[in-house]
Amino acid sequence: MLVVMQATASAVDIERVCTAISDMGYQPLPMPGAQRTTVGLIGNDRRVDGSHIEALPGVAEIIYVSSPFKQVSREWREANTQVTIAPGVTFGGSDVPVIAGPCSVESEAQIMAAAQLVRAAGAVALRGGAFKPRSSPYSFQGLGKDGLVLLQRAKAETGLAIVTEAMDDEGAHWVAEYADCIQIGARNMQNYSLLKTVGKLRKPILLKRGMAATVQELLLSAEYILAEGNDQVILCERGVRTWDPSSRNMFDLSAIPAVQKLSHLPIIADPSHGTGVRDRVRPMARAAVAAGADGLIIEVHPDPNKALSDGAQSLFPQQFSALMQELVPIANAIGRRMPTLAAR
Ligand code: PEP
Ligand code: MN
Numbered sequence: 001m002l003v004v005m006q007a008t009a010s011a012v013d014i015e016r017v018c019t020a021i022s023d024m025g026y027q028p029l030p031m032p033g034a035q036r037t038t039v040g041l042i043g044n045d046r047r048v049d050g051s052h053i054e055a056l057p058g059v060a061e062i063i064y065v066s067s068p069f070k071q072v073s074r075e076w077r078e079a080n081t082q083v084t085i086a087p088g089v090t091f092g093g094s095d096v097p098v099i100a101g102p103c104s105v106e107s108e109a110q111i112m113a114a115a116q117l118v119r120a121a122g123a124v125a126l127r128g129g130a131f132k133p134r135s136s137p138y139s140f141q142g143l144g145k146d147g148l149v150l151l152q153r154a155k156a157e158t159g160l161a162i163v164t165e166a167m168d169d170e171g172a173h174w175v176a177e178y179a180d181c182i183q184i185g186a187r188n189m190q191n192y193s194l195l196k197t198v199g200k201l202r203k204p205i206l207l208k209r210g211m212a213a214t215v216q217e218l219l220l221s222a223e224y225i226l227a228e229g230n231d232q233v234i235l236c237e238r239g240v241r242t243w244d245p246s247s248r249n250m251f252d253l254s255a256i257p258a259v260q261k262l263s264h265l266p267i268i269a270d271p272s273h274g275t276g277v278r279d280r281v282r283p284m285a286r287a288a289v290a291a292g293a294d295g296l297i298i299e300v301h302p303d304p305n306k307a308l309s310d311g312a313q314s315l316f317p318q319q320f321s322a323l324m325q326e327l328v329p330i331a332n333a334i335g336r337r338m339p340t341l342a343a344r
Contacts, residue, residue, distance in 0.1 A: 199228025248276020
């Protein structure tokens with residue numbers, strides 16, 4: 001439930017509404033706006049009776065939020081939320097920032113080469129897992145904390161923002177210290193304890209859609225993060241399980257406009273995991289920008305044939321720079337812009 005205050009409502013009026021919500025056993029969340037304040041009621045999972053609040057002085061109207069996700073919904077907040085992970089790197093506005101880099105951080109030479117090449121091609125953020133959630137326990141598990149140090153070095157060298165995954169509560173604190181944005185992977189989309197942990201951290205979060213998750217489940221997972229006070233959440237479509245062995249996943253482009261209708265949070269696309277096949281990444285990246293994605297995350301490796309993870313879907317450097325050129329007119333055609341980092 002949302003209590004919209006009149007533009008002329010006083011601080012005392014707002015306080016009275018907050019007290020009334022607390023007395024009902026819920027949590028009030030005052031949200032001052034340019035014209036007027038709105039007070040959200042959180043903690044309810046079904047409709048509550050707000051008629052006595054509607055009668056309080058200074059209250060303009062009550063809006064009942066019908067979706068099961070509350071703070072994430074467009075009913076709760078009409079305007080797009082913009083998430084800035086570093087100066088000049090904003091998701092949810094007219095820019096379409098590209099996060100690019102290898103699946104995993106493998107060595108200093110590899111991540112430095114990757115950072116230089118994606119930056120030269122026009123990416124504004126560097127991806128690379130230090131903590132890797134691998135399907136097999138015998139696969140490369142990432143360099144752990146050493147990988148975070150290397151990412152930090154790559155940032156110092158190139159100015160790229162850093163996006164990297166956290167797999168557990170302890171890792172989330174480490175990642176928060178070194179990265180600009182904490183990635184929660186598909187396998188952890190419903191790890192509610194991790195979602196609550198990152199909700200308490202004051203860092204932007206990249207929340208990827210689970211392998212078999214519905215759009216509603218994705219939004220409910222985001223709600224966990226917002227419910228803890230962190231509204232800096234970027235959603236990510238990365239494909240869902242398919243019966244068809246010709247593709248690693250089924251890249252659900254239609255989830256992009258679907259999420260944008262239901263939620264004010266930005267949604268980006270990951271055509272790399274979405275397809276799992278290098279040659280499909282470029283066409284699907286172009287399609288995602290045309291569909292209105294608020295950004296892209298793409299796997300690129302200096303030498304994909306030697307990659308320790310996801311080599312088959314990693315672009316060669318030259319393919320990535322060609323793609324970045326192709327995206328400019330597509331973004332411009334729908335009134336958006338491919339941002340670049342200031343020269344350094
Ligand atoms: C990744 O980004 O490398 C990754 C493991 O992605 P996902 O969680 O979408 O599988
Ligand atoms: Mn990967």
